[in-house]
Amino acid sequence: ETGVTQSPTHLIKTRGQQVTLRCSSQSGHNTVSWYQQALGQGPQFIFQYYREEENGRGNFPPRFSGLQFPNYSSELNVNALELDDSALYLCASIRTGGKEQFFGPGTRLTVL
């Protein structure tokens, strides 16, 4: 039990739609990262937020965007969904000063 929760667990969308995925982490965890994990692959870094500001971004287009809120929750928004966006989306939080990422169980997104 990492104390990181994600919702929803599963989601089915159609191509072109928009989706919002949510993550809630523990108090004091001021850094949150989002990852995309395709089947059989390792997680790919999307972006990171620290104290509500984007703090690093991987090789993902601008239609992937995020928000972090003062209550240690965050969102991943994906616009204009494509079939290749089908994946497990993971969020991970880091306690301030810590070196360990705590991952949530993920949201499985299927784009038809």
Next chain:
Amino acid sequence: DAKTTQPNSMESNEEEPVHLPCNHSTISGTDYIHWYRQLPSQGPEYVIHGLTSNVNNRMASLAIAEDRKSSTLILHRATLRDAAVYYCILNLSGGYQKVTFGTGTKLQVIP
């Protein structure tokens, strides 16, 4: 971004030690070496990390080569619960910006 190379899969008998290797020949001086594992249908779980010296914790040991171009995760007595995909990643300055997870090593534990 510095990359890591791991074998795709390994097998171990239950209650025997397991040595999981990782090559990271392009590591920079400020890269931390982190290991995570992912059990089926779960998010990754932190195992251990180090910078230059060998490290031990309740889950495993991490042996880092003197030139830091490779490392080995050691599970002292494999259990069935240790069957997972193990990822070795490099973490610049410990901040996790732009970390790269490879495909990892799938460890099978044989009863």
